[in-house]
Amino acid sequence: MAKILVVDDEPAILSLIHNALSTDQHLVTTISNPAEVHSTDLGAYNLILLDVMMPGVDGFTLCREIRTAVDCPILFLTAKTLESDLMYGLGLGADDYITKPFGIGALRARIQAHLRREGRERRNMLYLDPVRLNLSGKELYIRENKVPLTKSEYEICEFLARHRGQVFSKDHIYEGVFGMDGDSDSSAITEHIKNIRAKLARHGLEAIETIWGIGYKWKL
Amino acid sequence: MAKILVVDDEPAILSLIHNALSTDQHLVTTISNPAEVHSTDLGAYNLILLDVMMPGVDGFTLCREIRTAVDCPILFLTAKTLESDLMYGLGLGADDYITKPFGIGALRARIQAHLRREGRERRNMLYLDPVRLNLSGKELYIRENKVPLTKSEYEICEFLARHRGQVFSKDHIYEGVFGMDGDSDSSAITEHIKNIRAKLARHGLEAIETIWGIGYKWKL
């Protein structure tokens, strides 16, 4: 059971989808006027279906706006069958691109697949090639060797690893890991980074990169 | 960059896919004999492409087996276009169902979308043909070669690239990048521009144009 938002200007399609998804026990909200999307609490939905060609508003633009606000799956539902449109749409951050006319069974199957994926992601393991994070057990392994980390050290690793490739300042890391204010001297982060590095280095691993003047990032 | 496994019995398709995905900097492993899958370390891959109709083995069955072992996205690649096949395939735990013949661009876009959802790919990218800016990672690539830039250099590049084609005076750039007043001698910008140009020139690229008496602009 999931909360699904459907945006399309054709009432016939809306009701068709509404019926189909309701039989799958989903809570479906339909919007026929794209302008209403901005006054909607997007964060409340688990999945969003979006038409591309609607009067007044471009679905692609709408997708870009929605994507900045939420992380849930966004599925395009469109009559534009060109490969270039698909590439453009998916490039905007959408997760699927379904062309009309579509089989209602196919739509349901695709939606189920996306929702299933969302559930799978929340499982408690994070593989970053030689490194494995046991999120529920708060443990870090390198090739089956458990690396003893203190709580703070582990939390910093998890934070960086979850956002691998992204750079964070020390203040940002402090805030992301321990929450709230950075009045505490964030140079404590420097110290933790040093210790983490020393422990990972024993296994010949160099996972944290320092971006001079900006911060650190997980580079695996 | 992700590790991708492709299973298909047709060598022509394998090489086609291998080439396409390699240009996206993925590490591609191809298997033409489905029986080999069982002796493969599936956990090493970030995404799996699977043909359905292969001699000896049924792709659907294979998918079910793979899904019990790993959580990564599994994409079917098949000539079976029936809606019932799609529903069956996705019901087995696959994440996408792409029917042959498929556009190679569409395949790449779908793969990128799946990897993005997995968090394997950065979200914020800026493509300016030979140049790629990883906004969250603060990196600049030229045709997949990372160009080492200092913080200021990168920020200036990002500023100019974001407003490509637009001319900015040195003061304007200083203000746009470092914020606030330009009391600091903006001739520092000249210096940075010089250094950036030198680094880009090593890759045979000339991206910043100087508009005499006015300023600079990103011309890609």
Added chain:
DNA sequence: TGTCATCCTTACAGAATCCTTAGAATCTGC
């Protein structure tokens, strides 16, 4: 209460980066 592990702070040295300066080279308009 004493010990231990962890976390935070401080201080300093070394490194990377940034900025300034001054002179050479280049461009523009006449």
Added chain:
DNA sequence: GCAGATTCTAAGGATTCTGTAAGGATGACA
């Protein structure tokens, strides 16, 4: 061409940031 203005180049010092080490603070636990 020439003069004036603008940009480019190069080098050095100033500044900022990071890495490291040591010691104190805190809290858990016996």
